[in-house]
Amino acid sequence: MGAGKSTLGPELARRLGREFVSLDAVIETRTSATIAALFAELGEPAFRALEEGTAAEVLARRTNAVVELGGGAVTSDATRRALRSSAFTLELETTAAEAWGRVAGTDRPLARDEAEFAALFAARAPLYREVADASARDADDALLAAAGVSVGEGLVDRLVELVPGEGPLELVLDATVAGLHGARIRSALEDRLRGSHEVPSGEAAKSVHEAAALWSALRLDREGTIVGVGGGTTLDLAGFVASTYLRGVAWVPVPTTLVAQVDAAIGGKTAIDLAVGKNLVGAFQWPAKVVADAELLATLPAEERRNGLAEVVKTGLLAGEPLWELPEPEQVRRCAAFKAAVCLQDPHDRGPRIQLNLGHTFAHALEAASDYGLPHGRAVALGLLAACRLSGLDEQARLVEELLAPEPVAVDRDVAWAALARDKKSVGGAPRLVLLDTPGQPRIGVELEASDVRAALDGLIA
Numbered sequence: 001m002g003a004g005k006s007t008l009g010p011e012l013a014r015r016l017g018r019e020f021v022s023l024d025a026v027i028e029t030r031t032s033a034t035i036a037a038l039f040a041e042l043g044e045p046a047f048r049a050l051e052e053g054t055a056a057e058v059l060a061r062r063t064n065a066v067v068e069l070g071g072g073a074v075t076s077d078a079t080r081r082a083l084r085s086s087a088f089t090l091e092l093e094t095t096a097a098e099a100w101g102r103v104a105g106t107d108r109p110l111a112r113d114e115a116e117f118a119a120l121f122a123a124r125a126p127l128y129r130e131v132a133d134a135s136a137r138d139a140d141d142a143l144l145a146a147a148g149v150s151v152g153e154g155l156v157d158r159l160v161e162l163v164p165g166e167g168p169l170e171l172v173l174d175a176t177v178a179g180l181h182g183a184r185i186r187s188a189l190e191d192r193l194r195g196s197h198e199v200p201s202g203e204a205a206k207s208v209h210e211a212a213a214l215w216s217a218l219r220l221d222r223e224g225t226i227v228g229v230g231g232g233t234t235l236d237l238a239g240f241v242a243s244t245y246l247r248g249v250a251w252v253p254v255p256t257t258l259v260a261q262v263d264a265a266i267g268g269k270t271a272i273d274l275a276v277g278k279n280l281v282g283a284f285q286w287p288a289k290v291v292a293d294a295e296l297l298a299t300l301p302a303e304e305r306r307n308g309l310a311e312v313v314k315t316g317l318l319a320g321e322p323l324w325e326l327p328e329p330e331q332v333r334r335c336a337a338f339k340a341a342v343c344l345q346d347p348h349d350r351g352p353r354i355q356l357n358l359g360h361t362f363a364h365a366l367e368a369a370s371d372y373g374l375p376h377g378r379a380v381a382l383g384l385l386a387a388c389r390l391s392g393l394d395e396q397a398r399l400v401e402e403l404l405a406p407e408p409v410a411v412d413r414d415v416a417w418a419a420l421a422r423d424k425k426s427v428g429g430a431p432r433l434v435l436l437d438t439p440g441q442p443r444i445g446v447e448l449e450a451s452d453v454r455a456a457l458d459g460l461i462a
Helices: 005-016 023-031 035-042 044-060 077-086 096-103 114-131 139-147 155-162 175-192 208-217 232-247 258-264 294-299 302-319 328-345 352-357 360-369 376-390 394-404 413-421 450-458
Strands: 019-022 065-068 090-092 134-136 149-152 169-174 193-199 225-230 250-255 269-274 277-284 290-293 433-438 441-446
Touching: 005 019, 005 065, 005 139, 005 328, 019 023, 023 035, 023 044, 023 065, 035 044, 044 077, 077 114, 090 114, 090 139, 096 114, 134 139, 139 149, 139 328, 149 155, 149 328, 155 175, 155 250, 155 290, 155 294, 169 175, 169 232, 175 193, 175 225, 175 294, 193 208, 208 232, 208 269, 225 232, 232 250, 232 258, 232 269, 232 277, 250 258, 258 294, 258 302, 258 328, 277 360, 290 294, 290 328, 294 328, 302 328, 302 352, 302 376, 302 394, 328 352, 352 360, 352 433, 352 441, 360 376, 360 413, 360 433, 360 450, 376 394, 376 433, 376 450, 413 450
Parallel strands: 019 065, 090 134, 149 290, 169 193, 169 225, 225 250, 250 290
Antiparallel strands: 269 277, 433 441
């Protein structure tokens, strides 16, 4: 009690688009009595039996909900079993002193004496640790934990414990990253590592040829895991190969670029390119774990950092918050949590997740027209500029120009237009765009006059 569940629970439910269920509120509604009154009338053993039965019913629903349990609910063996079988369970990190500061002077029956409260806190702590799948201090931590994303520093050295399971591992490694971090990563994977495969840097990795080469080289069984290390293109390839090899094996992305840490590594969308377009062959394969180590960004060239900033700005526009103003480690944490929430809400990209395509319809068209020579971040910067202009948000368009300095690219206009019409979100050749009513309020599936879209695209071309 006093950990902040009743504050954080509704926020998580809102961000995940799920129902919020308070176990105490369910009990109070059914009995027409407060928890304090029930506790006084029934005594603790009888109240715990009532709580246990209500928890069993709520957890048995197995609906997409965020459920808040009372602080003593996990003293029940039956409730702990139900949590293990039916829920992803988060422990909110707090201290006895913090919790006491929130509950002292309230009508909570077990919050009358500070020393007794501290003793109760200590006695229950092992039960919380036993049942918890993860711990968190705020909503962003909770969302990252629920999505299986670890963000921090020095995580690479703990890879062997962070990669779930005990099966064999094979490494798919960006060739440039191999020279920078390969030895450290191979060492961290210890004796679970069975093989290591380098792939080209950049978009060249996302080809049928590279996928076929990996399919032939891998020697994993179905207990094995592919660990992909590199930027978004390497992770796209590694994830796609994992989704198809032996009809699907587990995979763990270890993103080494800002673009990948804030966006590409999260959510399980994997793909390779065809000559006629980007990401046209792919699969949804949610990672077993994502390990985003801020230390790996230390070797990132300035140009790659600018590429990543474009995705940070996109996320900030969608969230309605200036995330680009945060220090880089916090940018990664907040952006990754935002994407995690959207992807948990819509894992197969059929609804709210489409908002993450803001600016990308134009970006992908320009990348294809440049034969994928245009860096993704530069393309996204241009796409965001077009999206803000078409949204009528002049202030945000100027912000994109100031933060990202997008420069028109020299590509064939007709080729770019044809690529835009083939975008995955197009219907019958008509693009469906993501625009903004205001920052923080995206609008998906917007169809505009072809002439307006073509003019916006032409404005991005030198």
